[in-house]
Amino acid sequence: MARVTPTRIHRLASVLGGLVLGAFVAVGLLAAPASAHANLLGTDPANGSVVSQPPEQIVLTFSEPVRLIPDRITVVAPDGEPVPLGEPRVEGTDVVVPVERVTTMGTYLVSYRVISQDSHPVGGSITYSVGAPSEPPELPDQSEELTEPAVAAAMSINKFVGYAGLVLVVGPAVMLAVLWPRRLSRRGATRLVWAGLGLIGVSTVVAMWVQAPYSTGQGLFEASMADLREVFASTYGTALVVRLGVLVSAALLLRPLLAGHATRSDLLLLGGLGVAGMSTWSFTGHSIASPIPAVSVVVNTVHVAAAAFWIGGLVVLAGFLLRLASERELGVILPEWSRWAALSVSGLLLAGLIMAVVEIGPPEALWTTRYGLLLLGKIILVAVVIAVAGYSRKLVRQRLGASRPGAMRLAVIAEAVVLAGVLAVSAVLVQTTPGRTEAAAPPVSDRTDFVTSLESPLYQLEVTVDPASQGSNTVHLYAYDLDGEPQRVEEWTATATLPEGEIEAMEIPLLALTDNHALGDIVLPAEGDWEFRFTLRLSDIDQAAVVATVPID
Incomplete structure (x- = not known):
């Protein structure tokens, strides 16, 4: 040796x-x-959702109780301005954030940072839209690193x-x-x-x-x-x-x-x-x-x-x-x-x-x-x-x-x-x-909603198809006049067809939620480029149709 x-x-x-x-x-x-050592399980309003009325409070639900950090929950309006908030509070695993009444339509950004039980920071952001989606605002000085x-x-x-x-x-x-x-x-x-x-x-x-x-x-x-x-x-x-x-x-x-x-x-x-x-x-x-x-x-x-x-x-x-x-x-x-x-x-x-x-x-x-x-x-x-x-x-x-x-x-x-x-x-x-x-942790979906803006001689139409994939889909329609103001619609009609698959036009049942917002559900049986046709009647004599090609995967 x-x-x-x-x-x-x-x-x-x-x-x-x-x-x-x-x-x-x-x-x-x-x-x-x-x-981050705690999961965000859900929010109200839901992330990416569209609501007809501005919420009075935002609720963030985590997998465990968390501790608040002063001034680290922010809501940004579609115009980039911060929304006035009440004092956030913790209720079990929920963080409840009172929100003052807003009137601006579009997409809001909610940024949050809290501390988990084991002392580690948990942060991120969600969006929700009031009335209709818009370009999401950016949070000033937001770092990519937690x-x-x-x-x-x-x-x-x-x-x-x-x-x-x-x-x-x-x-x-x-x-x-x-x-x-x-x-x-x-x-x-x-x-x-x-x-x-x-x-x-x-x-x-x-x-x-x-x-x-x-x-x-x-x-x-x-x-x-x-x-x-x-x-x-x-x-x-x-x-x-x-x-x-x-x-x-x-x-x-x-x-x-x-x-x-x-x-x-x-x-x-x-x-x-x-x-x-x-x-x-x-x-x-x-x-x-x-x-x-x-x-x-x-x-x-x-x-x-x-x-x-x-x-x-x-x-x-x-x-x-x-x-x-x-x-x-x-x-x-x-x-x-x-x-x-x-x-x-x-x-x-x-x-x-x-x-x-x-x-x-x-x-x-x-x-x-x-x-x-x-x-x-x-x-x-x-x-x-x-x-x-x-x-x-x-x-x-x-x-x-x-x-x-x-x-x-x-x-x-x-x-x-x-x-x-x-x-x-x-x-x-x-x-x-x-x-x-x-x-x-909730799985991160690789599906993305389809959002587009269509225009006819009578109106503009914002269209959202969620989740734009084979199977059950939800269609949101928001009508505006040519100046961008909400447009009252007397009658909504929509169909979907897949020309390359020889699938005949399928009617999309629509429910009017407000004067300018309609909602419908449809099951799309196959993938491909679907043609959605929307016809809006504004009065007894004013009516126009618009068409959108929606890729479904």
Whole structure:
């Protein structure tokens, strides 16, 4: 067997570290645009619909309760001017937006941005038309991205920093409490714990700051104090404040442990604080919005705790114990560590399996959604780590770990570095729409309505055929005089024929909804270019017909 030297160890660590960092950056760039974690299930008026009277309120129905962002629901009139709105309110999963009375006919744009239960922004727009469709207005300064790329990247990187800090606190602290030889200096492991506390503190403060532009869709440095206050008032902000409180308390109570004279009561209190602190990661992520939030919060906390101990313990082993402990000491430490690590891995896998079942939803979401593909990548990395861990356990069982600490250290470094990659993927996963949510999103139809404007010597006619496809279709007709004012119609007549298919003219039964608006339904049995003929009688002697060719697919 080739001799394991420090140079080889460092070279392997550098290569693995580079691969993990590159994978993290690539995955982060690919996953950053997806951030909406709640679905818009429906609206009233319906998206793309035509109503005869202006609505008094607009209702947006989501798949879960959402939180409003001040001034982030806008209605734009056909002339591009904003429509005055009342105070929006949340009623269960509905967002109700009162609308002041308007008289302008045409297409209105409704733009919305709210926050889902798991603290992620949900945004988009719908349109509806009053009287007749028109060219949809544009929302001023509307960005194509739901979240600024720099903000999305900052969120994922900061999540990773927080996880890294947790690893450096939990793993070394537990190792100092139960597996640290008395004769060895505790300085190195103690520094890791203080560094971890610092990373958690910094990441928590940064999370509060970045959440503001993340919620509002602004740039990284564009959030106002009002935006920050909204973050503090949310469940997300409360969880972060609790985390900071736990962090301060833990910093005070860790001193006896780090000095080597912690009592049993000190350890129990620290354990309780640790559980409380680690649960805050569950309250700022997917778990709080899962179908079974209580179970998900507990399971995710177990998952985080097991990962933090396993990775942190590996860092202590590779950095200190395998380098400084004697062969006799390693003979005691390594079997005990192997048992602790096996317990952590079992908890990690069981909790991970439960979380995956909850968050993935239907099995096909595992390979058809971004979340599922990221989860598959994480599973592959974990499988690699378990294989390396199996090699480490083999060395321990054969009592070779203590006598060949170089080989053991190489395996432990490989475990720790690949697990750092698992943390990186996890940091991206918590920013990615869960598979259950993406799979449950209403399908995006590739069908488009047919809209055209026809003109005769007597009138203008706006025609909408919805959805302009084979099968059942709805026809809307809006009549205007040559000056564009609503035109009263005494009688409406319409037929549809498919010349190339030798289908005879089919009458379209029409119902007059208003003086200038008629509605009809027709079932078109075949695809092709259908000829629709509309005859409007305006008076006893004034009548004219217009024809439109409507492609049906």
